Amino acid sequence: MQEIDFVIFWVDDSDPAWREAFLAARRTAAPEDDASAIRVRCWHNLDMWFRGVESFAPWVRRVHLVTWGHLPAWLETRHPKLNIVRHEDFIPAEYLPTFNSLTIGLNLHRIEGLAERFVVFNDDMFLLRACRPDDFFRNGLPCDMARLSVVQPSSIGHIIYNDLELINAKWSKHTALRRNPLKWFNFRYGLGNLLKTFTLLPWSMFTGFMDHHVPQPYLRSHCFRCWEEWGRQLDETCRHTFRHLSNVSDWLFRYDMLAAGEFSPRGMSDCRLVTVDDSSADSVCAEIENRRCRMICINDSESISDFDFMRARIYGAFETILPSKSSYEKQ
DSSP: OOOEEEEEEEOOTTOHHHHHHHHHHHTTOOTTEEOOGGGGOOOSOHHHHHHHHHHHOTTOSEEEEEESSOOOTTBOTTOTTEEEEEHHHHSOGGGOSOOOHHHHHHHGGGSTTOOSEEEEEETTEEEOSOOOGGGTEETTEEEEOOOBOOOOSSHHHHHHHHHHHHHHHHOOHHHHHHHSHHHHSOGGGOHHHHHHHHHTTTSSSOOOBOOOOSOEEEEHHHHHHHHHHHHHHHHHHHTOSSEETTOOOTHHHHHHHHHHTOSEEOOOTTEEEEEOOTTTHHHHHHHHHHTOSSEEEEEOOSOOSOHHHHHHHHHHHHHHHOOSOOTTBOO
16 A cells, blocks of 8 residues: 655644744734734644544554644654654755745655655644545545636735746646646546636636645655756745745645646545634534535634634534544543
């Protein structure tokens, strides 16, 4: 069986030492930097992530927990599958300190001992049902959906435009689609997704890719190749302490993989992106408790009037399906 690692990056914004460092860096941030506190707000449900991994993906070879330096008090740090990775362990010194999640994502492949096949989780992505290795990798390739899209105007949209500029300079869209037609027009995607791709065929360039906000599989060797291809642009991004409009993201790696056809087609109907706010709490909790999807991304928002109450509600929903401690927790 192919060896697959999980990588999750996590931050505790309540840690005093971290807050001191974060606020000191933010005082010197440029106006174009995105140093908003919501980017790093901790929901204190990492234990539920580990319970999900142990219950629904027990086959994972190793879990790499990427952290600024702090750790939750409940974590069993001696767990044989757990590798605690601090920023200075894998991010080049010239990029530190960093509070830019893009810098972290662009350097994950440097983690010592990381498997060739690995899956990246943000700390808002959870497993809700049993997963198989071939949900992430098939025939040695990352599983993904190649669906054309249009980038929406926003701060992250600006960064995606930067990614697309590099992709379009390297790849001919029509040539890429002709080389791998069954990967772009695959029955697994569903009729709606296929139609959306068809509507964007007349454009000569890539106008965007559908971003699913799910755990993302990568090949480590491919990440190294992308650094060889775009080292200057990636270096410039990593030198920004906070996210900046001039940055590129690790989605560049994914877009390059799609354009090259180095993936195995996968439908995403068992994955869900939800945003938590005062009006959606009931539906989000129902998604978790009823396990309607296999993987879920729970997106934070600024439309939460009582964060502590909301955090407790979401945590309680997870407890209904994962009531017992995992072996990653101190007993």
